[in-house]
Amino acid sequence: MSYFRAIDPLPLQSAEQTKLHDFYAHLAEGRLTTTRCRGCGRLDWPPRAFCPECAADDYDWVDLPRDGVVHGFTVQETGVPAGFTPPLVFAIVKVGGLRIFAPVLTREPAALQVGARVRFVPARVADDPKGAPRHLVAFEPA
């Protein structure tokens, strides 16, 4: 018997698999979006299908600015999970009034600084098990 290891470390993104499939469809179009509650108007990151404030489950998708500012970051040099290659640059990016956790894609991690301007880019990642393309949020130096 072979050694089984069937772990998909990436979210399933299609309409059959998540209520938030529009988010991923927008990513594929190059749009960074999140949910705004139709009940109370609350804007959240990450997107969500249930409002923690007013308990509504209706929401609209709103586009976020493409430009953000690095609020904090760290460069991980060793000990990253299987499937990832260090160094990984992890950042909290302020976008509008929200703080978004995402990687910063850069060949010069040493040049990055708190307060630096970065720009959203959708990152194409591994296809899902049925072969559909998948994307995640990322930023790159502006």
Added chain:
Amino acid sequence: MRKVALVGAGVTKFGVRKASYRDLIWEAGKACFDSVPAVKPRDLDGLVVGSVMPERTAFQSHISSMAAEALGIRPSSLSARTEHMCASGTVGIRYAYAFIAAGLADLVMVLGVEKLNQPVADEAILNMGMGVDREWEACHGLTAPPCFALAAQKHMARYGTTEEQLGRVGVKNHTHAARNPTAHFQKGATLEQVLCSRMISAPLRLFMCSPITDGAAAVILASEERARDLTRKPVWILGTGQALDGFTLSSLPEDYAHWPAMQRAAGAAYRMAGITPRDVDLAEVHDCFAIAEVIAYEELGFCEKGEGGRFVEKGRSDYGGDVVVNPRGGLMGCGHPLGATGVAQAAEVFAQLRDEAGSRQVAEARIGLTHNNSGMGEHVVMVYGR
């Protein structure tokens, strides 16, 4: 509510163990029963097992029943597994405490166990990422070290905390661990070793991080009546508190170096125990990373906010200081087998408050505290007294 005490405690050797998940359960059970000869497995009416990822590491769920059978326990009041990432063991102790305090159980074992090291080495780190939000954060390869690195950077920028001060947490805890035969690491560490160890996620270096460790620990909790029958030296649970601010990094307060949920958890435990931070003689705090211990000094009230780096630098968290923090060697020295950690902390407090801690003994220890975080915004605190 009824009073509740620890009456027994035992810990396995922590490390990269040549042992199965069940072996570790047997070893912790044996060590715990040996500590309280008046109790046999069938005397217990409950078992709670704190364990995070046996589904991945041992391909086993249904853990409390499996452990009950392994140890010959036949629960008649309480059988449960607790999973709360790094706080799983202590969360289990809280469950057992509440059941006994409420009169729903009398004599309950809480066992924490984790077999993290795997035949395929990179699988262990992959598995550790399960504690991070999969859809929004872990999908990017995020595990714990970068989260705490962000807190460390903020603390350094805001309060002037230095890498050397973070390194001193590693030196202290590795030094303590050298006196603990169950610790993963027993060679101690110099400041130079810590500051020259390889960078994991800036500014956290290897010796400022807890390792991936296998191990188990068990304690037995008893109602006051049973406790007085079973031992001359019960260790009483005086207070407990838990508070959560958020799970994802994006949801936490903007200042990652400020952990208000820990203040709330500690405040609740102190109020319940009727003590202040100054009354604490020893504290087993969750030094998963050096910065976590520095921030714990502050949020637990051992020093002012921002003073944590100087607190360790001046030796105030070591023997002879204000409060001995992590006499066991902490997560950095002992290792961090997730579900086992909180139970092993309780076992250390049990030994310390009974004057049975040998070369690690904190003089005249009367009040002991344990703390776990399971993320920067999630905290649980216990206060014990003799």
